[in-house]
Amino acid sequence: MDYLKITGPTTIEGSVDIAGAKNAALPLIAMTILAKNSVNIGNIPEVVDIRTLLKLLGNLGATYTLGEHQVTIDTTTLNDTKATYSIVKTMRASILVLGPLLARFGHCEVSLPGGCAIGQRPIDLHLKALEKMGAKITIHGGYVRAVAEKGLRGAHIIFDKITVTGTANIIMAAALARGKTTITNAAREPEVAQLCEVLRSSGISIDGIGTAELTIYGTDRRLIDIQPFDVIPDRIEAGTYLCAGAITGSKITLNKVRHDHLEAVIEKFMEMGFTFDITRNSITLYPAKSIKPVSIVTQEYPAFPTDMQAQFMALATQAVGTSTIEERLFENRFMHVSELQRLGADIRLSGSHANITGPSKLFGADVMATDLRASSALVLAAMSADGETDVHRIYHLDRGYEQLEVKLKSLGAKIERLKE
Ligand code: UD1
Secondary structure, eight states, rough: EEEEEESSOOOOOSSSEEOOOOHHHHHHHHHHHGGGEEEEESOOOOHHHHHHHHHHHTTTEEEEEEETEEEEOOOTOOEEEEEOOOHTTTTTGGGHHHHHHHHHSSEEEEEEOBTTEEEEEEOOHHHHHHHHOOOEEEEEEEEEEEEETTTOOOOHHHHSSOHHHHHHHHHHHHHHHHHHHEEEEEOOOOOHHHHHHHHTTOOOOOETEEEEEEEEEEOOOBBBBBOOOEEEEEEEHHHHHHHHHHHHHEEEEESSSGGGGHHHHHHHHHHHTTTEEEEEEEEEEEESSSSOOOEEEEOOOTSGGGHOOOOOOOHHHHHSSEEEEEEOSSSTOTHHHHHHHHHEEEEEEEETHHHHHHOOOOBOOEEEOSSSHHHHHHHHHHHHSEEEEEEEEEEEHHHHHHHHHHHHHHHTTTTEEEOO
């Protein structure tokens, strides 16, 4: 197993290109199940989660060619509709094949994803919505079996809670359903908006893109023609590199980035005393004279993202005073707290609230990555800690960050990938 050895404290300098968004690429790859042609997708991030979903499609009979930051996927040869436990257990987002498989074939089986490190994360909302569209759903032997032999029909879906992959699943199901589907309380994440935009440019009528109320007019199982497109930049990778600049007191420039997807995050950096130069596709962060404490509540887009919570907690350890973070989306997303404490952070947890008092002098130690974003928080903290930090279990990082250590090294960080 690989681990990262980071020697701190370090400063960084220069610029870094932001990769395509993993969370946009995953639904867009699942969407190719709806295509009647071979689909070409550019700006694909080179991360393990993407390979996992491609492997799943391959197991179902699709063919694909993965090149440098691009993939061509042909699902016309799909001949199986069962997404097995062996793949789904490694990546929850595999559930994204449920809607498109059911819409195209009228039946499918997808393993239940089960629990994960950051909480229970059920899929009840996905299933309830598909049932409203006419699917018969049973759960047997750990699998969701969904049947709608005559096809799905449009319906009015009201999500009790905002769900990102749930919204994506229903959008894809609705694209091939009979008639009109309206989704109320839809997720407004840029990744969901891109899915809608690509479907719209493939001939599906969709109103309300980027809003909480979407209306999708289905084709009644007619497959669609999807033209080549590029995945949007990864706002979470971008936010993580801004944190790397911020925590090390460095100036850093991000290229190939969308600042309009990062408004809530940039706002928090500004409250903490950081300043910015922003152009159409670049962001430069300048160090703060003194880092001010901040108050953060994670919420659905366009509010502050839960996927940036751990990284800001690492940064808050260097603020002068007490910062507060409230995690509203996932009940168990504070696993990084005990690891940050091992480095010397002063963090008090009470339910879904954390109080972080700084500035703390951090010292290198052995720490364990627990989930994707928690892992990057440990790397950030290690860059400002005195001495060597070994971050173990970095397979979590590899799921979603493209060549993190290569990019950080090119910025001057002292970071090595080693084998246990
Ligand atoms: C997506 C992102 C993930 C991000 C999260 C929240 C992808 C691949 N992953 O995850 O990086 O952290 O959004 O922004 O895009 N819920 C239910 N029932 C359901 C579905 C969800 O109760 O059927 C709850 C979840 O437990 C959670 C909340 O709704 O508390 C939001 O979850 P959701 O938006 O579905 O997260 P994901 O789509 O899994």
